Amino acid sequence: MEAVIVKNKQQLEDAYFVREEVFIKEQNVSPEEEMDHFDQDSSHLVIYDGTEPIGAGRLRIVDGFGKLERICVLKSHRSIGVGNLIIQALEKEAAKQGSAQFMLNAQTQAVPFYEKHGYKVVSEEFLDANIPHVKMVKKQPFQV
Template sequence: MTVKVVENQTELEEAYSVRKKVFIDEQNVPLEEEIDQFEDEATHFIMYHDGSPIGAGRFRFVDGYGKVERICVLKEVRKTGAGKAIMNGIENYARELEIHKLKLNAQTHAIPFYAGLGYEVVSEEFLDAGIPHKTMIKKI
């Protein structure tokens, strides 16, 4: 598996394709909520396996934190280390920028995954796109 910063339109479209399969097709998030006003300011990530896009995510700097967003991997590669790989790629990118505090809004079912990577819950439960979430942070 290879994780990289999106560098061109083709890679961006592949990242959007993975996000649409996971969030829109699987989780019924409306397109206008998934692809939002922050796309142009975000750094996008794409993950490949054998040349095929299998994961995606994005990163922004917001309120003193590196904000990790839209983390997803295709259903067929879940539980293979793909999610950890994309998170490691984004965290390494943050370290290169000397950003030492990360924040994300985790779907509640994914909290154990992020907790295993060192993130801690810092909020009550809230709904985003109709899905229960909690905010989590990590110092790197």
């Protein structure tokens, strides 16, 4: 598996493909909510298994934090470390962009996964796209 920071149109389409499969088709998020205005100003990541896109995520710098967003893995490739690769690659990219602290809005069912990566819940539960979420942060220094 390979983590690639999107640099061309095909890679971006591959990242969008994974997001569409997971969020729009599987979780019934509306396309308008999933593909938002932040996409144009974000760094995008796609995970490939050979030439097949299997995971994706995006990154924005918000108030000094690297904000990890739209983290998703195709159902067929879950529980084999793809999510770990996404987190590591997005944190590394955020560090390259000058951020040593990270945040994300996690679906509540995914909180234990993010806690394993050092994230802590810092909010009450809220709905995003009709799915329960919490805000999580990770503030320890990160080495590039």
